[in-house]
Amino acid sequence: MAIEPTTWLVLDRAVGDLEGQIYRAFRARILGGALQAGAPLPSTRALAAALGLARSTVVAGYDRLAAEGYVNAARGSATRVAPLPPPPQGAADGRSFAPVPPPGSPDPARFLPLRPGLPDLEAFPHATWARCLAARARGLRVHDLGYGDEQGLPILRAAVLDHVRRTRAVVADPAQVVIVPSTAAAVALLAGLVLAPGDAAWVEDPGYPTARALLQRAGARIAAVPVDVEGIDLGQAPAGPPPRLIHVTPSHQYPTGAAMSLARRLRLLDHAAACGALVVEDDYDSEFHYAGRPLASLQGLDERGCVAYLGTFSKVLAPGLRIAYAIVPPRLVAPMQAAVRLSGGTVPMHLQAAMADFLEEGHLNAHVRRMRKVYHARMVETAERLDAVAAGRWRAGPVDGGLQLALWLASRHHDDTALARQLQDRGLGVLPLSGLFVGPAQPGLLIGVATAQSPVIDRLAAALDALVLPSDSRDANHGCRI
Structure with missing residues (x-):
C-alpha cells in the first residue's frame, strides 16, 4: 500500500x-529511514x-x-524507494579540526582553442558586467571602502547562498560563506x-593537479584513490592512516566527467564522519549540466558538518x-x-558589490541558460565528430556536462604527452590525461569544448586521424575503469 505523505x-x-x-x-x-527500500510512493496524479x-x-x-538514485521508477508500475547502502561500522572519533601544470600543458601566455578550463570569453556579457561594475565603482558606501569583513561583503555572500540553494541544494547560513579569489585559494x-605535516589527504586519481600540489605544500601525505564511472571508489583506497581531508569533484569529476553515484556519496560522507575528515567538494562547473537536472550537492546531503563546498565564477563567466x-x-x-x-x-570590494548586483538582477542565470545550450551543442558535436573517425583508436568520455571532454586512447603505448604537444604546435590547446594521474596512467587527451566551434573540431579530428596510429588489438581498452 502506498504511503500517505500529506500528514x-x-x-x-x-x-x-x-x-x-x-x-x-x-x-x-x-x-x-522513515521510508524504507521498496516502499511505493503515491502516484503522481494522487499526490x-x-x-x-x-x-x-x-x-x-x-x-x-x-x-539521484533515491527511487526507482518504471513505466506501468509504482515508483518505489531504492535500496541505499548501510552505514559502515564505527563512529566518529570526536577529533576537532584545530602547483606545477601537468606535462604537455599549453603555454599559459597563449590562448589556444580547445584549451580545458576556459569558458568562451567572447560570449562574456561585457555590457551588462560593465554597467554593474561602473555603478558600484561610483556608488560604494564609505564603510565598504574600509577593510570590511574578511569573509566578504554581506550582500554578495547572501546572493551566492541564494544562488547555490536554488541550483545546487546547498544547506547553509550566510555566516558560513567566505568570498575568496579562487577555489585554489x-x-x-x-x-x-x-x-x-604528515597527515593523510585523499585525492581522486586521476584528479585536479593544483589541489594535489596545494595539499602537498601543506605537508600532507597524498593517497590517490581510483575513480571509475561512479566516481571515487573508496573500496580501492590504499592502506594507511585515515585521511584528515578528502578532495573530490562529485558532480562532474575532473577530468573523467563521471558523476558520483548516490551510494558512493553516502559512503563518502559516512567514512568522513567516522574518521573525522573534512570533505572538500569542488563544484567547479556544475552549472553546465546537459542531461536533465544536475545532481544535488554533496554538501546538501551532509548532516554532520563534514563538507566544505567550493564554487567559482571562473568557469561560468571568466577567470x-x-x-x-x-x-x-x-x-x-x-x-x-x-x-x-x-x-x-x-x-576587491567594488568587484564583490558588482557581482552581487549581477546575481541579484538575474544576469548570471540568463547567461548560464544561454551558454548551456551553446556548450552542449559543442560538446555533442566534438564527441560525434571524433567518434566518426575513431576506428577503434580512441573513445570519448561522458558528454552529460562540463566544459571539457575526456578522449581515452585505446592503447597504453600511446604517448599522450607527445601527442598533445603535436596538437599544440597545430594551434589546438588540448592536455594529456596521463599527467593527471598519480598511479598507473591511462593515456588520453582532455579537450576544452567551450571554444570548440565547427572549424576547430574539424582541425582536431583531421590531426588525430593523421597522428594516432591504429591500436594493437591485444592491448585495446587495457582494462580501463573510466
Whole structure:
C-alpha cells in the first residue's frame, strides 16, 4: 500500500519552488529511514490532487529523486524507494579540526582553442558586467571602502547562498560563506586549517593537479584513490592512516566527467564522519549540466558538518574576475575568517558589490541558460565528430556536462604527452590525461569544448586521424575503469 505523505509533506507556497520542496521532503524521509527500500510512493496524479498542485510539478519532483538514485521508477508500475547502502561500522572519533601544470600543458601566455578550463570569453556579457561594475565603482558606501569583513561583503555572500540553494541544494547560513579569489585559494586555506605535516589527504586519481600540489605544500601525505564511472571508489583506497581531508569533484569529476553515484556519496560522507575528515567538494562547473537536472550537492546531503563546498565564477563567466566562494561547516567559520585575514587574499570590494548586483538582477542565470545550450551543442558535436573517425583508436568520455571532454586512447603505448604537444604546435590547446594521474596512467587527451566551434573540431579530428596510429588489438581498452 502506498504511503500517505500529506500528514508530513507541508508545502510553503509563499517560498515557491514547489517541485524542490517535494523532492527535499521525500529525500529527507528516505535518508532518515522513515521510508524504507521498496516502499511505493503515491502516484503522481494522487499526490497532485491531495496537495492541490499541477501533476507536472509532482512529476518533476519525482524525476529529481529518480535521477539521484533515491527511487526507482518504471513505466506501468509504482515508483518505489531504492535500496541505499548501510552505514559502515564505527563512529566518529570526536577529533576537532584545530602547483606545477601537468606535462604537455599549453603555454599559459597563449590562448589556444580547445584549451580545458576556459569558458568562451567572447560570449562574456561585457555590457551588462560593465554597467554593474561602473555603478558600484561610483556608488560604494564609505564603510565598504574600509577593510570590511574578511569573509566578504554581506550582500554578495547572501546572493551566492541564494544562488547555490536554488541550483545546487546547498544547506547553509550566510555566516558560513567566505568570498575568496579562487577555489585554489580556498583549498590552500582549508588545508592550512585541517592538515598537520604528515597527515593523510585523499585525492581522486586521476584528479585536479593544483589541489594535489596545494595539499602537498601543506605537508600532507597524498593517497590517490581510483575513480571509475561512479566516481571515487573508496573500496580501492590504499592502506594507511585515515585521511584528515578528502578532495573530490562529485558532480562532474575532473577530468573523467563521471558523476558520483548516490551510494558512493553516502559512503563518502559516512567514512568522513567516522574518521573525522573534512570533505572538500569542488563544484567547479556544475552549472553546465546537459542531461536533465544536475545532481544535488554533496554538501546538501551532509548532516554532520563534514563538507566544505567550493564554487567559482571562473568557469561560468571568466577567470579574470577572480571571484570564488567557500561554504564551510560552522566549526570552521571563525578559523577560516582568521586565515583569510592573515593571508590578505580578499577580493576587491567594488568587484564583490558588482557581482552581487549581477546575481541579484538575474544576469548570471540568463547567461548560464544561454551558454548551456551553446556548450552542449559543442560538446555533442566534438564527441560525434571524433567518434566518426575513431576506428577503434580512441573513445570519448561522458558528454552529460562540463566544459571539457575526456578522449581515452585505446592503447597504453600511446604517448599522450607527445601527442598533445603535436596538437599544440597545430594551434589546438588540448592536455594529456596521463599527467593527471598519480598511479598507473591511462593515456588520453582532455579537450576544452567551450571554444570548440565547427572549424576547430574539424582541425582536431583531421590531426588525430593523421597522428594516432591504429591500436594493437591485444592491448585495446587495457582494462580501463573510466
